Amino acid sequence: MLSYITLLLLCQLAGEIITRLAGLPIPGPVAGMVLLFLGLVLRGRVPAELEKTSQGLLRYLALLFVPAGVGVIAYLDLLSHALLPVAAAVLPGTLLTVAVTGLVMQRLGRAAGEKR
């Protein structure tokens, strides 16, 4: 378990270093995800302990967003100045984005005749 937590941190660290050095417009952890993915492709299987460690972390992924989410209160003033456009663009815009992405993928998936 500990060795795989270390592996996750190492991937993140490598991701941070690579994105900084290369000036890539993606965050370090996302680059770390790509690195771990490539590692798994090379290895050809997922070690059981890594599976457990990642499941443990991902099970509570939603919880991990709460501290950042509460950050909204630090910007209430700023937000109140832009309330109308934010409400008008964020709510329908987000739902439209969800619907369009889902519909296109479902149609294309069907068109390709895949069975899942």
Add this chain to the structure above:
Amino acid sequence: MEARLAALLPGLIHAPLLWLTLTLLVFQGAEALFRRTGAHPLSNPVLLSVAAISALLLACHIDYQVYFSGARFLHFLLGPATVALAVPLYRQMEIIRKSFAAIMVSLLAGSLTGMGSALALGWLCRADPRIILSMAPKSVTTPIAMGIAGEIGGLPSLTAVIVIVTGITGAAFGGWALDRVRVKDPVARGLAYGTASHGIGTARAMHASPVSGAFAGLAMGLNGLATALILPALVGLLHIGAAK
């Protein structure tokens, strides 16, 4: 109230214990409510927890910085958790390989809808160009969105809030939208959550199914990249904020 609380709990208020415990308690309560209401959108655990903790902090006049200095230990785990998304993603290798083109096309469609809807709706509301530009990268994960906002002439701190609001909106009501347009495929649902609502949407998708979660994580990364590449060019093309 703040003074009294600080006197009552000397040291506690500036230590992580109180805020970590509070966050865990509130989140578990929110999850229980989410289950009990049959996954009602308004009882989304992130939405409820953020609302409850925010209300408490505001009522007690406690600064966000004080709360975050304790709760940041949970926040820190977001990094390794994002890396860990590679594992469920690897399990979906077969589908990724087979549907690579379909994934890219739907991602691009979603990415453009996200940026385009923010620009168009903001323009329709006659919003200040700086606010429109702050909203445009709303669907992508916070660090990318703030970087883009700064680059195109928006306000990065406003973008940070809008990104969170977008994430919670998609996580809470995205499932409702997908049900309305009859998208049932877990791959398509996952891509939709991740494209529109980055990590918070990914967490919601992961809760629905590991397959959805894996594709949401993929979409989150890809849409971050797509938006970073496309949005500055799109804004230049439309001459938004030319007067800035």
